[in-house]
Amino acid sequence: MLILVFVLLSALHVHVLCCNQVDRDSLLSFYQQISSPPQAPLNWSSTDCCRWEGIACSRYRDRVIHLSLPARGLSGTITPFLANLSFLSYFNLSRNHLSGPLPNRLFHALTRLQTLDLSYNTFSGLLQPPRSSESDALPSSVQTVDLSSNHFNGSIDPSFFNRASSLISFNVSNNSFIGPIPSSVCMGAPLVLILDFSVNHFNGQILHGIGGCSDLQVFRAGFNSLSGWLPHDIYSAKKLREISLPNNHFTGPINNSIVLLSNLTILELHVNELTDCSRLKTLLLRNNHFGGEISTLDFSKLQRLKAIDLGNNSFVGYIPASLCLCRSLTAVRLAYNQLVGEVPPCVASLKSLAHLSLSDNYLSNVVGALKILKHCDNLAVLFLSRCFHGEKMPDDYDLLHLNGFQNLQILTLGGCKLIGQIPSWIAKLRKLKVLNLSYNQISGPIPAWLGDMPGLFVLNLTQNFLSGELPHEIGRLPALIADNASSDLSYLALPFLFDSLQYDRLFNLPRGLKVGNNSLSGNIPAEIGQLKLLHTLDLNDNNFNGSIPDQLSRLVNLERLDMSGNHLSGEIPGSLAALHFLSSFSVANNDLEGEIPRGGQFDTFPASSFEGNPKLCGYVVQRSCPVITQVDMSTEDDEESSWYPVPFGLGYFVGFFAVSITLLFHSSCKAFLLT
Ligand SMILES: *[C@@H]1O[C@H](CO)[C@@H](O)[C@H](O)[C@H]1NC(C)=O
Ligand SMILES: *[C@@H]1O[C@H](CO)[C@@H](O)[C@H](O)[C@H]1NC(C)=O
Ligand SMILES: *[C@@H]1O[C@H](CO)[C@@H](O)[C@H](O)[C@H]1NC(C)=O
Ligand SMILES: *[C@@H]1O[C@H](CO)[C@@H](O)[C@H](O)[C@H]1NC(C)=O
Ligand SMILES: *[C@@H]1O[C@H](CO)[C@@H](O)[C@H](O)[C@H]1NC(C)=O
Ligand SMILES: *[C@@H]1O[C@H](CO)[C@@H](O)[C@H](O)[C@H]1NC(C)=O
Ligand SMILES: *[C@@H]1O[C@H](CO)[C@@H](O)[C@H](O)[C@H]1NC(C)=O
Ligand SMILES: *[C@@H]1O[C@H](CO)[C@@H](O)[C@H](O)[C@H]1NC(C)=O
Ligand SMILES: *[C@@H]1O[C@H](CO)[C@@H](O)[C@H](O)[C@H]1NC(C)=O
Ligand SMILES: *[C@@H]1O[C@H](CO)[C@@H](O)[C@H](O)[C@H]1NC(C)=O
Ligand SMILES: *[C@@H]1O[C@H](CO)[C@@H](O)[C@H](O)[C@H]1NC(C)=O
Ligand SMILES: *[C@@H]1O[C@H](CO)[C@@H](O)[C@H](O)[C@H]1NC(C)=O
Numbered sequence: 001m002l003i004l005v006f007v008l009l010s011a012l013h014v015h016v017l018c019c020n021q022v023d024r025d026s027l028l029s030f031y032q033q034i035s036s037p038p039q040a041p042l043n044w045s046s047t048d049c050c051r052w053e054g055i056a057c058s059r060y061r062d063r064v065i066h067l068s069l070p071a072r073g074l075s076g077t078i079t080p081f082l083a084n085l086s087f088l089s090y091f092n093l094s095r096n097h098l099s100g101p102l103p104n105r106l107f108h109a110l111t112r113l114q115t116l117d118l119s120y121n122t123f124s125g126l127l128q129p130p131r132s133s134e135s136d137a138l139p140s141s142v143q144t145v146d147l148s149s150n151h152f153n154g155s156i157d158p159s160f161f162n163r164a165s166s167l168i169s170f171n172v173s174n175n176s177f178i179g180p181i182p183s184s185v186c187m188g189a190p191l192v193l194i195l196d197f198s199v200n201h202f203n204g205q206i207l208h209g210i211g212g213c214s215d216l217q218v219f220r221a222g223f224n225s226l227s228g229w230l231p232h233d234i235y236s237a238k239k240l241r242e243i244s245l246p247n248n249h250f251t252g253p254i255n256n257s258i259v260l261l262s263n264l265t266i267l268e269l270h271v272n273e274l275t276d277c278s279r280l281k282t283l284l285l286r287n288n289h290f291g292g293e294i295s296t297l298d299f300s301k302l303q304r305l306k307a308i309d310l311g312n313n314s315f316v317g318y319i320p321a322s323l324c325l326c327r328s329l330t331a332v333r334l335a336y337n338q339l340v341g342e343v344p345p346c347v348a349s350l351k352s353l354a355h356l357s358l359s360d361n362y363l364s365n366v367v368g369a370l371k372i373l374k375h376c377d378n379l380a381v382l383f384l385s386r387c388f389h390g391e392k393m394p395d396d397y398d399l400l401h402l403n404g405f406q407n408l409q410i411l412t413l414g415g416c417k418l419i420g421q422i423p424s425w426i427a428k429l430r431k432l433k434v435l436n437l438s439y440n441q442i443s444g445p446i447p448a449w450l451g452d453m454p455g456l457f458v459l460n461l462t463q464n465f466l467s468g469e470l471p472h473e474i475g476r477l478p479a480l481i482a483d484n485a486s487s488d489l490s491y492l493a494l495p496f497l498f499d500s501l502q503y504d505r506l507f508n509l510p511r512g513l514k515v516g517n518n519s520l521s522g523n524i525p526a527e528i529g530q531l532k533l534l535h536t537l538d539l540n541d542n543n544f545n546g547s548i549p550d551q552l553s554r555l556v557n558l559e560r561l562d563m564s565g566n567h568l569s570g571e572i573p574g575s576l577a578a579l580h581f582l583s584s585f586s587v588a589n590n591d592l593e594g595e596i597p598r599g600g601q602f603d604t605f606p607a608s609s610f611e612g613n614p615k616l617c618g619y620v621v622q623r624s625c626p627v628i629t630q631v632d633m634s635t636e637d638d639e640e641s642s643w644y645p646v647p648f649g650l651g652y653f654v655g656f657f658a659v660s661i662t663l664l665f666h667s668s669c670k671a672f673l674l675t
Contacts, residue, residue, distance in 0.1 A: 019049035019057055023064040026084035027055070034076035034098070042072065056090075063087035070117070071095040078102060083109035092117040094146070101125030104136070111139045117146045119171070126154035138164040148173040148196065155179025161188035169194040173220065177202055181221055183209030183231070190214065197221040198244065205229070211236035217263075222246040239263060293317040294339065300325045309494055311357065312336040319358075321346050331355035331493030335383060342368055348375035355493040357383035359412065366416065367394045374404025381492060382408060385436065386415040393420030393442060405429050409506060412436035414460065422447055422466075431455055433479065433506055438462035438514065446515065448473040455479050457511040462538065466518040470539075475527025480511055480534055512536035516562060519543060524563070529554040540586065541565035548587070553578050564588040564612075571595070572616075577602045588612045595625045 027049050036042035042053060049064065050057035056066035064085050070092050077100035089112050098121040107113070127147075128136040138145065140163045153176040161167065161182065167189035177200040185192065192213045202224040210219065211233025217240060226248040234243070241263050294315035299305065305326040311333040319339060323332070324346035330353060339361040347353070353376045363369070366388040373379060393413075402425045405411075411429070414436040421444035426435065433455045443465040450459065451473030457480050495504040503509060513531065516538040524544050528537070529551025537555065540562040547570030548563065555561075558579050564586040571594035572587060582601045586609045593615035596602065610621050617625040 018047065018062060019055075019064060020062045022084050023062075023087070024049040026079070026081040027052070027064065027067075029079045029081035033079045034074045037073040040073065042069070042074070058087060061087075065112075066090040068092040069096070074098055078106075080104070080106075082106065085110065087112055089114045089141070091115065093121065094118065095120040097122065099123060102127070104129055107138050107142075108136055111141065113139055113142050114166075115144045116142065117144070118150065119146045119148045121150050123147070124151040124153065127152060128157055128160060130154075136160070137162045138167065140165050142166060143168045145169070146171045147175065150175050152177060156182045158182050158184035161185045164189045165191075167192050171196040172200065173197065174199040176200060180204045181206050181224075181226065183207045186210055186212030186216075192216060194218045195220070197224065199223040202226060206231050206234075208233050210234050213237055215239055218242045218244075220244040222248065224248055226250060235261060237261075294334075294337070295320045299323045302326055304328060306352075307331040307493060309333040310337065315339065317341075319344055319347075323347075324349055326350075327352070329353055330378075333357040333494055334361065335359040337361055339363060343372050345372055348372045350376055352378055354378045354407075355381040357381070357494070357496065358387050359383045359385040361387045362389075363387050364389075364391070366391050366413070366418070367398045370394050370399060374399070374402060377404070378407055379405065380407050380431075381410045381496070383410070383412050383496065384416070385412045388413075388416045388418070390417045390419070393418040393423060393440070394425075395420055395423045396425050399423070399425045402428055407431055409455070410434040413440070415439040417441055419443075421445075422450075422461075424449065426450075427453065429453075434458040434509065436460040437464065440464050442466060444468075446471055446474070446520070450474060451476050453477065457533070458509060460512065460514045461518065462514045463517040466515065466520060468520065469522035470515060470520050470525055470528075470544075472525035472527045474513070475525055475530050477513075477531060480513070480531035483533065510535040510559070511557075512538070514538040515542070516540040517542075521545070523547075524549055524552075524568075526551045528552065532556055534558055536560045538562045539566065544568060547571070548573055548576075548592075550575055552576060555579065556581075558582050560584040562586045563590070566590050568592055572597055585609050592616050596620055 027044065031042070031044045044052045046052070049055055050062065054067060054069040054072070055064055057063060058065050065087050067085065067088060068090060071094065073096065074093070075097040078098065080103035083103055083106050086109060088110050091110070091113060092115065094117045101124060137160050142164055143166050145167070146169070148171045152172070155178050156172070161184060165188060167185070168191055170185065170192060171194065173196045177197075179202065181197050181202050183206060185195065186209050190212060193215055194217065195213070196218070198220040199222070202221065203226065205228035206221065206226060208231045210216070210231060214237060216237040219234070219237070219240060219242065222244050223246065226245070227250065230250060238261060240261050294310070295317040299320060299322040303326060306328050307330060308323075309331070312335070315334070315337040317339065318341040319334065321344045323329070324344065327350070329350050332353065332355070335357040336359070339358070340363065342363060342365045343358070356373070356376075356379060366384070369384070373382065405428070408429050409431050411432060411434070415438070418440040420442060422437065422442060424447065426432070427449045432453055435456060435458070438460045439462065441464065442461070445468035446461065446466055448471040450456065451471060456477055492504055492506065495502050498509060511533050512535055513528075514536065517540070520542040521544065523546035524539060526549035529549060532554055534555050535557055537558060537560070541564070544563070544566040545568065548568055550573040552561070553573060553575035556579065559581050561582060562584070565588070568587065568590040569592060572592060574597040576582075577597045577600035580600060585601070585605050588609060589612035592613040594617070596610055596616055596618035598618070605620065607620050607622070610616050617623040
C-alpha cells in the first residue's frame, strides 16, 4: 500500500514538475536571444521550466500557459521558436527593451492566446509579412492585444482580424503604422470595446465599418493624418463613451446623429479642419471633461453659431472676446467652469442674446457686467449665481437711468456675498419673473414695490441681513394671485437647473416666496393669504412675532410652509389642515400654544415640525392637552380614534413625483453636437 502511494506520488511529481520538452526548448531558445540586467539576472537553469520566473503551466498538464516578464529590463529579440508554445494564453513582455520584428506566423501558431501585451518596447517591422494570407491573422481566442508604444510600421491588413471573433481591446497607439485604419476590425470582431489607433501615420478616410462594433465604448485615432468626413456609421455604435480624433485633417460636418450617442462624455475633435463647422449652429458640450484655456478657442469662424453650452467642464481663463463675433448667438452657457476676469465689453453687441449663464465661475466686477449686459436687448435669462465674490450690490447710482433689461425674466445673483441694499432699479424690470438674491449680505428693508412687480413669481431672498417688516404689499404680487403673467409656455433656449431639477420652460417652475434666514420682524402679513398660487413659503429663522394668520389656509397650492425659528405665539390655526398639498411644514422653535390641529396633512407631520414650543400639546408631541370638563366620554373616544395618522397624504404623491422627475433628467444625454 505504502509503496503504491509512493509510486503514485512520484509519478505525479514527475508529471507536474517537469515541463513539456517542446515548451522547454522553445523557452530556452527565447532565453538565449535575450539578456537581462546583470544586477537582477533572469535565471532559467533549473530542469523544471514550470518553476521558472515568469512561467506558469497548466494545472494538470505540463504545458506552458503564461509567459509574463513585464518591466524586467530585458533586451534582445524574440525567437521564432516561441511559436512552439502552442498552449500559451497569457503573454506579457510589456515595458522592456526588446526589439526587432515579431516572428512570422507567431499569431497563427499561438492558437490559445488570449492576452498579448508587448507595449512599451522597441519592436519594429510589419505585423504580417507582405502579401500574407489569413494564416497570419490573430487567433480566434485572442481578447486583448496591446502593441502600443513600439516602432511597428507598415499597414494593417483587413485580413488581420478575420478570425478575431473574441477580440475586446486592441491598442496599437504610438507606433509608425501607415495606410488606412482597418475599419474591417468590426466585421471580424463584433465584441470589441476599445480601439486605439492614435499617434501613428494612418492616413486616408475612415471607411464605413466601425459602426459594426455595436459594443464599442472607446474609439481613439487622434494624431494621425486621417482626412475626409467622419464615417456616418460611427453614430450607430450607440455605446460609445469616447470619440477622440484630435490632430487629424477631418473635414465636413458633424452629423446630427451624434445626439444618438447618449453615453458620450468625451468628444475630442480639436485641431481638425471641420470646415463646415462654419455652419455649426449649436455646440453643446455640457458635462464633459473638456479643459484648457478657453480664451484660445477661436469662435471667429463660427459665424452662424446660435447656441453654445460649455457648462460644467474644466475650462480656465478669460471669456473669449471672439465669441462676440458670433452675431447670431442667442444662448451662451459657461457655468461651472473656472473662468476668471470680467465680462468683455463686446458682449454688449450681442443683440440676439437671450440666455446667458455664467454661474459658478470666478469672475469679478458685477457692476461692470450689468452695465454691459443691459445693452443686450433680448436678454431674458441671466444666471450670475456664485460667480462674483464679496462685491458691492450694483446700486441705483451704478445703473442710473436704467432702460435696459426690458425683457429680463430670470435674474440670479445668489451666493455672491454681495453687500448693500435691494436696489430700486430692479423695479424697472417689468418682465422679471424670477429673482434670486439668496446667500448674499444684503441689508436694509424688503422694499414694498416688489409687490407691484407684475410678473414676479419666484422671490428668493434667503440668508441675507434683511430687516424691518415684511411689507404687506408683497401680498398683492399679481403673478401669484392669477395665472396671467406666468403662463408663458415658450421654451427657453437652453434648459437650466433650478433647485437641482432641470427645467426647459419657466412655466413649470415652482412658485415661491423665500425670505428665511434674515432679521425680519413684526407680524406675518395676513395679505400673503391672497397668493394662492404659491407652492413654497419660507419665513423661517427671522424675528416674526404675533400669531399665525388664519388667512394662510387660503394658500391652497402650498407644498412647503416653514415658519420655524421665530417668536410666533398663539395657536396654530386649525384651518391649515385644509391645505391638501402641504407636504413639508414646520413651526419649530417658536412660542406657540394650544392643541396641534388634526386631520389632513397634519396627521403626517413629524414631531420635529413642532418641537421647541413647550406650550403646544397633542398626540404628535406626546403631550396631552388639558381636558375640557363638559366633554362627554363618547365623543372623547371618537376623537381618540382620529389620532392615528393617515398614511398616504397627498404630500406623499407630490414627493414621489419630484423624485421621478429627478431620475428622468439624470438619465438624459451628456454631450452632443448639432449641425
Ligand atoms: C540559478 O539558480 C540555480 C538554482 O536554481 C543556482 O544553482 C545557480 O547558481 C543560479 N545561477 C545564477 C547565475 O544565479
Ligand atoms: C519549433 O519551432 C521551430 C521554429 O519555428 C521549428 O523549426 C520546429 O519544428 C518547432 N519544433 C516543434 C517540436 O514544433
Ligand atoms: C502586463 O503586465 C503589466 C505589469 O504587471 C500590467 O500592468 C499589465 O496590465 C499587463 N498587461 C495585461 C494586458 O494584462
Ligand atoms: C519598417 O521598419 C523596418 C525596420 O525599422 C524598416 O527596415 C522598413 O523599411 C520599414 N518599412 C516601412 C514600410 O516603413
Ligand atoms: C493604449 O496604450 C497607451 C500606451 O502605449 C495608453 O496610453 C493608452 O491609454 C491605451 N489606450 C487605451 C484606450 O487604453
Ligand atoms: C511612445 O513610444 C515610445 C517608444 O516605446 C515611448 O518611449 C514613449 O514613452 C511613448 N509615448 C507615449 C506618450 O506613451
Ligand atoms: C447622417 O448620418 C446618417 C446615417 O446615420 C445619414 O443617413 C445621413 O445622410 C447623414 N447626414 C449628413 C448631413 O451627412
Ligand atoms: C449608458 O451607460 C449606462 C451605465 O453605464 C448603461 O446602463 C447603458 O446601457 C448605456 N447606454 C447605452 C446606449 O449603451
Ligand atoms: C457635471 O458633470 C458631471 C459628469 O461629467 C455630473 O456628474 C455632474 O452632476 C454635473 N454637475 C452639474 C452641476 O451639472
Ligand atoms: C439661487 O442662489 C442660490 C445661492 O447661490 C443657489 O443655490 C441657487 O442655485 C440659485 N438658484 C438659481 C436658479 O440660480
Ligand atoms: C388677468 O387677466 C384678466 C384678463 O385677461 C384680467 O381681467 C385680470 O385683471 C388679470 N389679473 C391680474 C392679477 O393681472
Ligand atoms: C433659494 O434659496 C434656497 C434656500 O432656501 C436655495 O437652496 C435655493 O437654491 C434657492 N432657490 C432658487 C430657486 O433660487
